[in-house]
Amino acid sequence: xxxxxxxxxxxxxxxxxxxxxxxxxxxxxxxxxxxxxxxxxxxxxxxxxxxxxxxxxxxxxxxxxxxxxxxxxxxxxxxxxxxxxxxxxxxxxxxxxxxxxxxxxxxxxxxxxxxxxxxxxxxxxxxxxxxxxxxxxxxxxxxxxxxxxxxxxxxxxxxxxxxxxxxxxxxxxxxxxxxxxxxxxxxxxxxxxxxxxxxxxxxxxxxxxxxxxxxxxxxxxxxxxxxxxxxxxxxxxxxxxxxxxxxxxxxxxxxxxxxxxxxxxxxxxxxxxxxxxxxxxxxxxxxxxxxxxxxxxxxxxxxxxxxxxxxxxxxxxxxxxxxxxxxxxxxxxxxxxxxxxxxxxxxxxxxxxxxxxxxxxxxxxxxxxxxxxxxxxxxxxxxxxxxxxxxxxxxxxxxxxxxxxxxxxxxxxxxxxxxxxxxxxxxxxxxxxxxxxxxxxxxxxxxxxxxxxxxxxxxxxxxxxxxxxxxxxxxxxxxxxxxxxxxxxxxxx
Numbered sequence: 001x002x003x004x005x006x007x008x009x010x011x012x013x014x015x016x017x018x019x020x021x022x023x024x025x026x027x028x029x030x031x032x033x034x035x036x037x038x039x040x041x042x043x044x045x046x047x048x049x050x051x052x053x054x055x056x057x058x059x060x061x062x063x064x065x066x067x068x069x070x071x072x073x074x075x076x077x078x079x080x081x082x083x084x085x086x087x088x089x090x091x092x093x094x095x096x097x098x099x100x101x102x103x104x105x106x107x108x109x110x111x112x113x114x115x116x117x118x119x120x121x122x123x124x125x126x127x128x129x130x131x132x133x134x135x136x137x138x139x140x141x142x143x144x145x146x147x148x149x150x151x152x153x154x155x156x157x158x159x160x161x162x163x164x165x166x167x168x169x170x171x172x173x174x175x176x177x178x179x180x181x182x183x184x185x186x187x188x189x190x191x192x193x194x195x196x197x198x199x200x201x202x203x204x205x206x207x208x209x210x211x212x213x214x215x216x217x218x219x220x221x222x223x224x225x226x227x228x229x230x231x232x233x234x235x236x237x238x239x240x241x242x243x244x245x246x247x248x249x250x251x252x253x254x255x256x257x258x259x260x261x262x263x264x265x266x267x268x269x270x271x272x273x274x275x276x277x278x279x280x281x282x283x284x285x286x287x288x289x290x291x292x293x294x295x296x297x298x299x300x301x302x303x304x305x306x307x308x309x310x311x312x313x314x315x316x317x318x319x320x321x322x323x324x325x326x327x328x329x330x331x332x333x334x335x336x337x338x339x340x341x342x343x344x345x346x347x348x349x350x351x352x353x354x355x356x357x358x359x360x361x362x363x364x365x366x367x368x369x370x371x372x373x374x375x376x377x378x379x380x381x382x383x384x385x386x387x388x389x390x391x392x393x394x395x396x397x398x399x400x401x402x403x404x405x406x407x408x409x410x411x412x413x414x415x416x417x418x419x420x421x422x423x424x425x426x427x428x429x430x431x432x433x434x435x436x437x438x439x440x441x442x443x444x445x446x447x448x449x450x451x452x453x454x455x456x457x458x459x460x461x462x463x464x465x466x467x468x469x470x471x472x473x474x475x476x477x478x479x480x481x482x483x484x485x486x487x488x489x490x491x492x493x
Contacts, residue, residue, distance in 0.1 A: 001095070001135045002155040003128045003170070005163035006107075010067070014105035015059075017072040017094055020045075020052040021079055029109035029159075033071060037063035041071065053077055054086050055093040055472060059101065072097060074108065083118055084126045085407050091130025092473040099135065099151035107157040110166075124158040125169035131156055132177045133473040138188040175301040176487055180480035183287075183294030187465065187478035191266035191283040196233070196241040196314035199265060199286065203243045203293055203312065209300035216242040225333040226353040232346040233315035235270060235323025242354065243289075245296040245310035249303060256307035257490060258364035259296070260354050262347045262371035263289030263314035270317045270343030271325055284478065285347070287465035288370035289314060291482035298487045306490050309362050313354035317346045329428045333357055334450055339425040341433035347373045348432055348443045352450040359454045366395055366455045366493075369447065370482050371462075376439040377413075378463035385411040386464050386481065389444035392455035398493050399457055399485070405492075407473075408485040410459065419445045 008029070010016065019027035024045050026034060034041040040063035050058040056075030062068050074094055077086055098106050110124040118126075137151060160166045186194060186202065194202075200215045207213050218239045221230055226242065233240035243263075246256075264285035268274060274282065289312035296310040324330075328340045330349075334356040338349065351369055359367055377387040386403075388410040390396035396412055403410040422434030422442050430449065434442030444458050464481040467474055474480070 001132065001153055003132060003174070004155065004157045005124060005166045005170070006157050006159055007163060008109055008159040008161065011105070011107045012067045014068055014107065015070045015072055015098060015101070015103045016066070016068045017074050017106060017108040019076040019109065019111050020050070020073045022052040022075065022077050024050070024052050027076070027109070027111040029111055030073065033066070037065055041073065045073070051075070055089050057093055057097040059097060069103065070101070072106070082123060084122065087118070087123045087126035088130030088133070088407070089472040091127035092134035094127070095131040095134040095153070095156070096470065098153045102152050104152055104154045106153060106155070107159050110158055110160045112161060120160050121162045121165035122169050124160040124166040125173055128156070128158055128170050129173040129177055130473045132174065133180060134475065136181055136184060136475060138185065138477060172302050176298050176484055179294045179298035179301065179487070180483045182297055183290040183480040183483050184478040186290040186293065187284050187287045189283070191316070194265050194283070194286070195238040196263070196265055196316060197238060199263060199289065199312065199314050200241045200243050203245060206245060206293070206297055206300065209297065210247070211296055211300045212246040212248070214244040216244065224357065225331070226357060227330050228332045228338060228349040228353040229313055229315060231324045231328065231330045231340070232270070232317055232349050235320040236316035236318040238265070238316045240315040242357070243312040243314060245293065245312070247296055247300050247304070247306070247308045249299065249305050250307040254307050255365040256309045256362055258309040258311065258358050258362055258367040259292045259486060260311045260351065260358050260367065260369040261289035261292035261313065262286070262351050262369070262373065263312045264347060264350065265314060265316050267317045267344070267346065268319060270323050270346060271319050272342045272344040273319055274344060281466065284466050285372050286314065287372050287461060287478070291370050291461070291480065291486070294480060294483040295486045298483060299490060304490060308490065309358065309364060311354050311358045313350045315350055317343070332450070336430065336449065337428040339428040339431040341431045345432045345443070347371050348446050351447055355447060356450040359452050364454060367451060368399070368457045368459065368486065370459045372465050373443050373460045374440040374462055377460040380440065381411055381463055383463045383468070385409045387440055387460035388412045388457060389415045389441070389460070390457040391415065391448060391451065392457070395455045395457050399489055402485050402489040402492065406484040406488050408464070408481055413441060413444070415441065415444055415448065
């Protein structure tokens, strides 16, 4: 969908969308149209349940006297509560309303409200961002879809008093939206397309933006001793890969911030195989790595003045005659040994080696990992929050604040020594399964043993990486959760 900004003027065709504040208070443009149509919009409101709350929309066929095809009343909520997040939800709601409408073009009048919480240009930019994110669609494999089943909307124009200011405000947001889409595309691809090698090939395209890309294959991983990661992938025909992304936008002496992503391009559970029902969703078990790639893309695209490292730990967890067995003991890169109790608790194995490698090689000022790690985090937090575990309070607070600002919310979980007993092994330094209770914490406790003294945070995104129903600014499917959050975190730290 093409996004444009222009001076306020009534379009000659397509749909015109107009703001309505909570309590059915028509905005300036809606008031003018209502007068022009002799109260048609007021009558439409009176015959509906529309109240003007954020995300509410009401579509009305254009009354006589208007050159456009329809008028869409868009709820803007309370004027003094209009902020960036509300604007994004407004844009998402409008895109969802118009996508199947048959309209190819639409314009939204972004009226200035005296008590608005943000300038009209900023609101317009964020409405555009919400529309862009909500308008995402992964349809490259739909070859027989009928034309009337595809979204019709091709362009959305934001009508605002200062279009140049809005355009300037939207530019970095548009770039970030593209990075979110890149992450969504990777997660949406089937596992027969996105293998570890295919993911690595996609990562190499970031070199066009100035990102340095390094791919470590099996031989190098063996030489370095990343045996936990190798063990997870040894049952697959697709060999593990460790992708290292580096964006050097800061000073040479500046320590980088590091992002580490779990990249299981498919997770069958290995010998501890998962139930068949729903296993197709395990193509999404590389969402953490996809987010890391998206974040590095976003930083490079906006020429962020920061040194950043992204490490994507890629493997496929499959059962076979060469697969890792429950009961195996494996020596990690750190030298610590792990008893593999459950081969379906593979994410913490892959991440443990990747975290140690990252802190040992790059000496980051902070290290954040993302992983669709445990189902138990979904039991605890549902689909509204990602779990946040951290060994540093300041880092946790900074991440939580970035989550509030972007709407990608985090909830801090406990992480203390009392949980260590759960992963104690009788024959090794630790085991990879601490039992059913508090499993997301058990996993984080294990990861903590591989970060040294580095300020570190672990984001368990199992409940938020894939939407089972439409979200305000994400359609059902891959969400790209974490790209905007971490881009904001970098910008503010």
